Amino acid sequence: MNSLPSPINRRNFLVRSAGAGLVLGAPAILRAAEAPSKTLNLALIGFGKQGKVLFEAMSNIPGIRFQAVCDIWDYNRQAGVAKCYARQKERPNHYVDVDEMLAKEKGLDAAIVATPDFWHAPHTIKCLEAGLHVYCEKMMAHTIEAARDMVRAMERTGKLCQIGHQRRSNPRYRYTLEQLILGNKICGQIVNINAQWNRAINSSQDIGYKQNLAIKPDILQKYGFKDMHQFMNWRTYRDLSGGPISDLGAHQIDIFNWFLGTAPNAVFATGGNSHFKDREHFDNVMALFDYDTPQGQVRAFYQVLTTTSAGGGYYESFMGTEATIDISERSAYTNIYRESSAPSWDNLVSRGFLKKAAAPAPAASDSGDAIKSYESAAPEVYQLPGDLNKPPHQPHLENFFAAVRGEAKLNCDARHAFESEAPIYWVNPSALQKERIILTSEHLSV
Amino acid sequence: MKAEENPTDSLALAYGAITARIWLAVRAIQTAVEKFAGTAVAETAVQIDGQANSYGLTDASATKAYALSNYHGVPAALYEKFATEPLMPAWGLKIYDKTLGPALLLLGIAILLGVASRTSLFALGLLYTSLTWGLILLGEPGNSGVAWLAAHMILIIMALCLVRYDRFRILKKW
Numbered sequence: 182m183n184s185l186p187s188p189i190n191r192r193n194f195l196v197r198s199a200g201a202g203l204v205l206g207a208p209a210i211l212r213a214a215e216a217p218s219k220t221l222n223l224a225l226i227g228f229g230k231q232g233k234v235l236f237e238a239m240s241n242i243p244g245i246r247f248q249a250v251c252d253i254w255d256y257n258r259q260a261g262v263a264k265c266y267a268r269q270k271e272r273p274n275h276y277v278d279v280d281e282m283l284a285k286e287k288g289l290d291a292a293i294v295a296t297p298d299f300w301h302a303p304h305t306i307k308c309l310e311a312g313l314h315v316y317c318e319k320m321m322a323h324t325i326e327a328a329r330d331m332v333r334a335m336e337r338t339g340k341l342c343q344i345g346h347q348r349r350s351n352p353r354y355r356y357t358l359e360q361l362i363l364g365n366k367i368c369g370q371i372v373n374i375n376a377q378w379n380r381a382i383n384s385s386q387d388i389g390y391k392q393n394l395a396i397k398p399d400i401l402q403k404y405g406f407k408d409m410h411q412f413m414n415w416r417t418y419r420d421l422s423g424g425p426i427s428d429l430g431a432h433q434i435d436i437f438n439w440f441l442g443t444a445p446n447a448v449f450a451t452g453g454n455s456h457f458k459d460r461e462h463f464d465n466v467m468a469l470f471d472y473d474t475p476q477g478q479v480r481a482f483y484q485v486l487t488t489t490s491a492g493g494g495y496y497e498s499f500m501g502t503e504a505t506i507d508i509s510e511r512s513a514y515t516n517i518y519r520e521s522s523a524p525s526w527d528n529l530v531s532r533g534f535l536k537k538a539a540a541p542a543p544a545a546s547d548s549g550d551a552i553k554s555y556e557s558a559a560p561e562v563y564q565l566p567g568d569l570n571k572p573p574h575q576p577h578l579e580n581f582f583a584a585v586r587g588e589a590k591l592n593c594d595a596r597h598a599f600e601s602e603a604p605i606y607w608v609n610p611s612a613l614q615k616e617r618i619i620l621t622s623e624h625l626s627v
Numbered sequence: 628m629k630a631e632e633n634p635t636d637s638l639a640l641a642y643g644a645i646t647a648r649i650w651l652a653v654r655a656i657q658t659a660v661e662k663f664a665g666t667a668v669a670e671t672a673v674q675i676d677g678q679a680n681s682y683g684l685t686d687a688s689a690t691k692a693y694a695l696s697n698y699h700g701v702p703a704a705l706y707e708k709f710a711t712e713p714l715m716p717a718w719g720l721k722i723y724d725k726t727l728g729p730a731l732l733l734l735g736i737a738i739l740l741g742v743a744s745r746t747s748l749f750a751l752g753l754l755y756t757s758l759t760w761g762l763i764l765l766g767e768p769g770n771s772g773v774a775w776l777a778a779h780m781i782l783i784i785m786a787l788c789l790v791r792y793d794r795f796r797i798l799k800k801w
Contacts, residue, residue: 352682355682356684532675565684566680568687
């Protein structure tokens with residue numbers, strides 16, 4: 182590499198990437214027209230597992246106040262109230278029903294939606310139409326049509342709607358894309374992507390509950406659950422969620438589309454119920470995506486396993502002619518491999534763009550020595566120069582609050598999230614039909 | 628011949644007494660101090676081309692640090708195991724966790740300075756006995772921890788036997 186560009190900030194990157202004609206992944210153009218009061222009044226809608234994760238990520242962010250908590254389960258709702266009180270010494274109002282909350286609460290600025298997927302669209306749209314800005318967890322919705330409705334609602338109301346693809350605000354991911362892939366082009370031409378989320382079988386079991394804490398059947402049915410088991414395990418039901426490819430895969434397939442700056446033109450998937458035979462969704466899914474990028478064709482393989490954790494955990498691997506970047510929310514899974522034929526990176530290391538990892542110990546001689554002559558030279562291993570020192574969801578929430586105040590643009594508004602998520606909605610149909618699906622604008626556009 | 632009658636033997640026994648005392652005191656005091664040890668993480672912005680990066684990437688370096696807030700009497704992993712033991716009442720575990728560090732510190736200082744050496748050494752022996760009981764309760768494989776504590780007990784008994792020859796004590800009574 183003869184000349185190395187200077188470090189670029191986000192603004193420079195926007196200008197450059199726009200010039201490069203990226204289709205997807207450019208940060209959103211949306212920000213609030215007027216900054217509301219300095220302290221943002223929030224409603225927490227859904228205080229289950231993911232709601233708690235978001236709450237913990239928000240607990241370090243100044244200038245926000247939890248005004249209301251809404252959850253149909255008393256157990257979650259009371260936990261939310263208690264956690265809010267512990268943080269702000271002020272008890273938030275609490276509700277079972279979102280409509281009641283929106284009717285009674287005055288002065289809300291934004292809502293944080295972390296309900297089951299099939300409630301994302303109704304809750305988000307109600308909040309947007311009530312004049313609130315919305316941060317909604319991914320997957321946007323359980324159906325592509327509901328996701329389309331969310332985009333339309335955002336654009337109709339003019340309110341902000343950030344979707345919880347939190348990697349989009351993660352400094353490690355942003356740095357990797359902007360500085361390493363686009364800026365210094367360390368990968369050369371990206372030709373393949375390989376990603377996975379392998380989760381252990383004991384982490385994939387049905388979630389239980391104590392009988393004395395169960396929600397009354399009439400309330401469950403009112404909110405779309407046939408029973409308490411379905412309420413606790415909605416991720417395994419086809420009418421309520423997209424299954425593992427949506428729960429786990431959506432985060433990572435979003436990175437494919439964001440980093441490549443385009444959507445795939447075809448998907449072929451396979452899946453099955455290898456272990457959890459009674460579940461409506463596949464327990465293991467594998468998908469192949471085909472991309473046409475300005476640099477050439479890219480093939481991407483993604484697998485999600487809920488039966489096996491071995492094989493490296495969860496990461497996305499961008500494989501180029503000169504380097505491969507393995508990136509993950511966990512820095513332990515993040516490594517960068519320089520092909521032996523690639524230009525030296527010594528200059529990048531000395532300038533601080535990369536850190537060189539310690540050389541691995543030489544492998545012991547084994548019976549495979551006879552075929553070593555067929556192998557390529559082992560690539561050198563490098564690492565990102567730094568890490569994220571916050572909970573992984575915090576930067577994305579900070580970006581949302583800054584946008585609400587008019588101080589930043591959203592990193593993943595509903596339209597961009599939709600364009601990136603749309604191919605994921607076609608994975609399960611491809612696996613069910615056992616057919617390759619050619620993705621057209623009809624499949625991928627709002 | 629009595630030891631007191633031979634000045635050389637008396638000096639050797641005095642050295643033996645104070646050596647045992649110092650060893651046990653240092654062992655107790657530093658063990659107590661380590662219960663206040665934790666990790667202080669210093670984070671600095673990653674420098675690229677000599678300037679702090681604009682992404683918020685940080686480089687963290689962890690250093691050992693001591694603070695009252697770090698205190699943990701019984702290590703967390705052991706605490707969880709004790710909490711499930713039927714012979715260990717929850718209130719007892721809580722009190723033990725709170726008092727173990729301060730007790731080691733006070734006894735260590737008392738033994739080092741020679742304050743009521745017999746009583747303080749005896750109390751330290753009781754404390755190590757309690758630790759031994761805990762390890763037996765948990766069924767430690769190999770009982771190496773129990774053997775290690777037994778070595779401490781032998782030193783305590785030796786120190787008690789040598790107390791009468793110890794000339795360097797602040798409070799010789801008790």
